[in-house]
Amino acid sequence: MIPAQFDYQVPQSLEEAIRLLAQDPDSIKVLAGGHSLIPAMKLRLAQPQLLVDIGRIKSLSYIKEEGDQILIGATTTHYELESSELLKSICPLLPACAKSIGDVQVRNKGTIGGSLAHSDPAGDWPAAALALNAEMVIVGPGLERVVKAADFFVDLLTTDLKPGEILREIRIKKPTGRFCHAYQKVPHPASGFAVVGVAVNLVLNGAGDCEAATIGITGVGTKAYRANGVETALTGRALDAATIEVAAEHACDGVDANSDLYASSEYRCQLARVHTRRAIEAAVATR
Amino acid sequence: MADKYVGRRVKRTEDPRLIKGLAHYVDDIKLPDTLHVAFVRSIYAHARINNVDVSEALNVPGVVAVYTGKDVADKVGPVPCASALPDLKVPDHRVLAKDKVYFVGHPIAAVVATDRYAARDAVDLVMVDYDDLPAVVDVEQAAAGSTVIHESFGDNIAYKMSSGEGDIEAALSSADKVIKQRILHRRLAPIAMEPRGVLARYYPGEEELTVWSSTQIPHLLRTQLALMIGIPENKLRVITPEVGGGFGSKLNVYPEEALLGWISMQLGKPVKWIETRRENIQATIHGRGQVGDIEIACKNDGTLLGLRYNVIADLGAYHQLLTPAIPTLTGLMLSGAYKIPAIQINITACFTNKMATDAYRGAGRPEATYVVERALDLVAAELGVDPAEVRRKNFPAANEFPFHTATGLDYDSGDYEAALNKAQQIVDYKTLREEQKRLRAEGRLIGVGVSTYVEICALGPSQAMPAGGWESATVRIEPTGKVTILTGASPHGQGQETSFAQIAADELGVDLNDVTVIHGDTGVVQYGIGTFGSRATAVGGTAVLVAIQKLKAKASKIAAHILQTDATRLSFEGGKYSLEKAAASAAGASEPVVPVGEAPAAALPEPETNGRTSLTIQEIALAAHLAKELPPDTEPGLSATYFFEPKNFTFPFGTHIVVVEVDRETGDIKFLRYVAVDDCGKVINPMLVDGQLHGGICQSIGQAMYEEVVYDEQGQLVSGTLMDYALPRASHVPNFELDRTETPSPVNPLGIKGVGEAGTIGATPAIVGAIVDALSPFGVKHLDMPIKPETIWKAINTSH
């Protein structure tokens, strides 16, 4: 469990980090919380020449409200998100998702930016990011661009980030009106990662009917995805048990589910359907 | 001493240093100039090695040497196997593979460097040229054997053995019912919290080798390493510092231990190797690994008539220390807690291209208990009676002990029904079953599992053991009055420093804090056997007790001499020898028994005592060391050594009752109750006993629901990290409601039976029984472990 040799630098600013990365974007890696990268390095499955530790750039860690948006700095830790009183009141899906991640040590070190950039097929944040229609603010040498969550996750461990780019901020439109959230997860008994994770974000009208639904599911496919079938089946309907049940049946539509030693693809889909239903029920119950 | 220590929940004296991180494990021992070793291990399950090219590795800065199988073939002797079974095939197990590799993780070369980093870098540069061969993974295919692993043997069968008493054929043919079931005991990884580790230091001048190893058996290891390396045993010292768990996995002699010793002798420097977790999963022994077929014969009234167990045991590629013996232990315990007139086990033990299996907490007995308890559940289901009642019906009664089984054992003592009754009372069994029925009608899947196990402990009489079944203790009182105990039962987390001190403090009437228990250093401690087979307290604790009694016999003589009386006129209490003058003359009845040939005590003249009427044991110790006031022909000093040889095993027992609820949609299992009533004979420290049970039950939950070492079809170990190999965590286990009955064992004077493995033996069948019971509405009669949520979901959805 000893990584191959590597260098380590601590930039003082994001600009410096980008300059450092630009030297050789393929063999230089950004280090945030290190809780995905370091394990891979210890197994020598990743062998970067240089780590650029952005985890110490203070200005990259924040949670704030700005206009109708919530802005989250990329190196904000899971714990900071889990314990944010602000988020608990204005966007409870984020703390709920954060709380489900790993254990206390992991949450103290791991960052939301690292998690999204790593895009582990069983990572929790991608589901929440999709459900909240988050936007990723990406900076590279001389450029800044904004990518929607739906376009950000490309494939297994693959995002829209290009070598040399850094995810700087996550932007979320402040939920308004009668919204309700829930995050429901089946943790793998060994790793704690999501066998299935379902992030639900519903907006209800005055009558309690579903005005809009955005649902992100992780753990099932090679990347997290929006459960469009479920969303459609909820939108415009009264959220009674039957509607929810029928809608949840669409949790895996069009997804070729993973299978591993713990769960076959059939069973994963079953879990996704059941927990989608339960997550919707849990969200509705908060209202 | 007002209160006795024995029987009290004395806090472990080990814990402060462990909790504060001040304990010393092998890796905490730092010697100057230490070189570090990393191993090149096979990535194939079965392959021929054409060549091992170390030239590039040697070029890595800091690399001192690289040793291959060729380099050590005639230098380091084979890895020992201590089980002698008739016609056992024993492969030549060298410390490094030379021509062939037989399992993923098989060590091929050892890289030695000035630091761990260089050593690890160089491992990647050792070029091994392999020709891979078909791997034998499935144990049944191994038995059929088209590919032969050890070519000279002609097949993959290490041995076949049948045993048991009674006419099994008659039992099976005359029975009202014969129930058959195939069951699997998957391979498990012991996963001690501290992986293995070795530090070896050779002093060329003194020609002395010291090996620090995380082992359960320092002395046995010393003997075996001396033979393997070819160093005189009295020039080799094995030190076992703090050991962070073993569960049987460190009851062994591993290639790395011998190799490190040998390398240190070659290089004249200390060398260290600390196992990584991946190595630990690949190259430390596994447990279990049996595929078995049960046939149980019974009458319609539930009376058991016979049990046959045909088993194919997956030994792995090589024999480690006890590998072949483990399935035979299964055979020994097949009678469980029941009267079964005819029992037969037929073992076919096979080589496979995997790591060796060997003793893992319970070592063959969990398999036996699982077989018997599953069989009893199947009988109950077949006859439509309560599983607890089938068990009760077949118990030997408390007055039938010693109880002879058809597996050839004599159970020492027991009251199986008492434990069952107590457990049933605690759960309120009748109400529980009614409640289950009611909830079932509401569609809830509640299951109740019962296991009434018996296990074999306190291993054991030397006749039944490969390398001595006794245990040793030396007790010494130092000039300052401190009590030193040297035990051969080197612990690896059990808390002997506390429990043995409790025994000693009571027996000597001293404060617990004045007793120090020393273990795990062959340079200091007399030869001992070690801690395994739930033996340490029953055998090693007894050795401590008897050694103290020997010491006290001497102390009382010295006391008598100083107090100028006869030893028989002294009483010992509260750590003091006191004259019994008044009592002795007043009450004829309590007059001490005087050995034949000596004058009665009362007839002696009143002694000249300088006014002293008592002496503490510490004062006597000092006098013994100063040696100015000793009786004639008395050796100075105050110490005694005893080697205790037990006459039989002990047989702890108990009842575990588990209540679970299964989620019909997801297959999730929730524990509603976990009640265990265990009888481990006399209890020295209830907290330590509880701790043993907690840990054991957790490992049972692991086996029942989570754990499995998985090799794929090519023999790749694919559950190779703790990200995939699921150990139960605190959040996975319920609150344990523990209680006890206490039936002393007649086998040792303390009445101890042992408790180290009860949890892993008694709990698994109760958990599986509960889950199967929850699923009985779907016609489920048996499920193989690990029963994961998906297993349940499938069972529900296929049996509709």
Next chain:
Amino acid sequence: MKVEGVQHIDAPRAKVYQLLVDPVGLSRFIPGCEQLERTGDNTFAATLKAGVGSIKGTFKSTVKLEDLRPNEHFRMVVDGKGAPGFVKGSGDLDLSDEDVGTSVKYSGDIQVGGTIASVGQRMIQATAKMMAVQFFTSLERDAKPSGDTSSAPPPNFFRRALSWISGWLREFFRKR
């Protein structure tokens, strides 16, 4: 693990065959192929930088084409070794005409060993899926009638590729 499936390619059989047995084509289809040199008749030495995301390994590989029956059939044997372990695979590819384009029937066996097998269990299947998709995406892109090279694969392409590869993987995991 067993590999089995049928893949439709929107191009004539001769063209598909020619691309598949051509080192230039192969080097473009095999994901992460950095170098492919002919070392003998239908035998190639390749350097594959395979992996996903930040997890990558370099494999020195041999690729052999055997049993070549032009436009109909061949067998591909890949043997790669690297620090993270080894990947070995062999498969028979059978080509046949369809109403439009070509059907490629594939049947083979893949073995993974070393670190990737022992630690990558939960991702091996997904990685294989991803690579298969990449292989056929590249093949389809090159096989398309010229002038059409820039367009994306047909919309149902990924789904089909995925279901094929997951079929055998499921088979593999079910056996266990």
